[in-house]
Amino acid sequence: MGITVKNLCFTYHGSSKKVLDGVNLKIEDGDFIGVVGPTGSGKTTLLYCLNGLIPNSIKGKFYGEVLVDGVPTTSCKVSALAKKVGIVFQDPDWQLFSVTVKDEVAFGLKNLRMNRVEERVREALKTVGLEGFEDAEPYRLSQGQKQMLCIACVVAMQPKTILLDEPTSNLDYKNTKNVYGLLRRLNREEGKTIVVVEHDTDLLAEYAEKILVINDGKIVKNGSKEEVFSDCRLLENLGIKIPRGWF
Numbered sequence: 001m002g003i004t005v006k007n008l009c010f011t012y013h014g015s016s017k018k019v020l021d022g023v024n025l026k027i028e029d030g031d032f033i034g035v036v037g038p039t040g041s042g043k044t045t046l047l048y049c050l051n052g053l054i055p056n057s058i059k060g061k062f063y064g065e066v067l068v069d070g071v072p073t074t075s076c077k078v079s080a081l082a083k084k085v086g087i088v089f090q091d092p093d094w095q096l097f098s099v100t101v102k103d104e105v106a107f108g109l110k111n112l113r114m115n116r117v118e119e120r121v122r123e124a125l126k127t128v129g130l131e132g133f134e135d136a137e138p139y140r141l142s143q144g145q146k147q148m149l150c151i152a153c154v155v156a157m158q159p160k161t162i163l164l165d166e167p168t169s170n171l172d173y174k175n176t177k178n179v180y181g182l183l184r185r186l187n188r189e190e191g192k193t194i195v196v197v198e199h200d201t202d203l204l205a206e207y208a209e210k211i212l213v214i215n216d217g218k219i220v221k222n223g224s225k226e227e228v229f230s231d232c233r234l235l236e237n238l239g240i241k242i243p244r245g246w247f
């Protein structure tokens with residue numbers, strides 16, 4: 001069923017700026033979408049709307065609708081939504097707080113009273129290549145491992161859709177390729193829907209299927225990567241780098 005966004009507008013509490021301004025969007029099950037746009041254009045805010053964090057936890061003026069599998073996020077509990085749409089935030093350091101790696105992954109599962117916690121933790125750590133690190137302390141992991149752990153926390157909940165906000169901005173090239181390789185596997189082998197905010201268009205040209213361009217709270221282009229990355233004028237106007245070899 002996917003996610004449908006209808007005429008979505010959002011203004012943060014205490015601000016007068018409409019950060020999202022009439023967004024319409026359909027995310028199909030199994031999509032791999034890259035989201036690009038200038039700084040402050042509303043990319044992170046859009047992700048927060050897709051998993052119901054806005055308006056259920058983060059308040060403001062919210063108009064329009066976000067439907068996850070046909071159900072408006074406003075009539076779902078955040079906990080119920082977390083089983084359908086997982087989110088990996090930009091900075092792993094402010095997501096990790098547990099004493100051990102396995103506790104970190106188990107935390108969300110226990111919170112949502114999910115069953116088979118140990119099995120899910122084991123499977124999720126294996127998926128991201130962190131088996132053997134169960135008892136390690138999260139803060140001692142490398143940056144790359146920390147990001148993989150954040151992804152494991154989401155994977156363990158087995159959501160259909162995974163949202164990621166610039167997941168590799170603090171990672172070196174090798175760890176970046178590891179993360180995107182994992183996203184590709186989750187998408188192709190497990191049928192997960194992936195929506196990733198990413199400023200590195202070379203990565204998106206390699207891994208994403210569709211691209212969404214946001215500017216000033218509006219979707220200014222939405223299509224296949226071939227279609228979007230061929231629109232050199234639009235990308236240049238917005239200061240978005242045209243991927244290598246795409247002229």
Ligand SMILES: Nc1ncnc2c1ncn2[C@@H]1O[C@H](COP(=O)(O)OP(=O)(O)OP(=O)(O)O)[C@@H](O)[C@H]1O
Pocket residue numbers: 012013015017019037038039040041042043044045046
């Ligand atoms: N909690 C908040 N309260 C008020 N305004 C906010 C809040 N969070 C973000 N904004 C504003 O909303 C606008 C969009 O922010 P958002 O973080 O969604 O943009 P972004 O496209 O993710 O930017 P970046 O590329 O820098 O991550 C910006 O003008 C930002 O200053």
Ligand SMILES: [Mg+2]
Pocket residue numbers: 043044045165
């Ligand atoms: Mg952002």
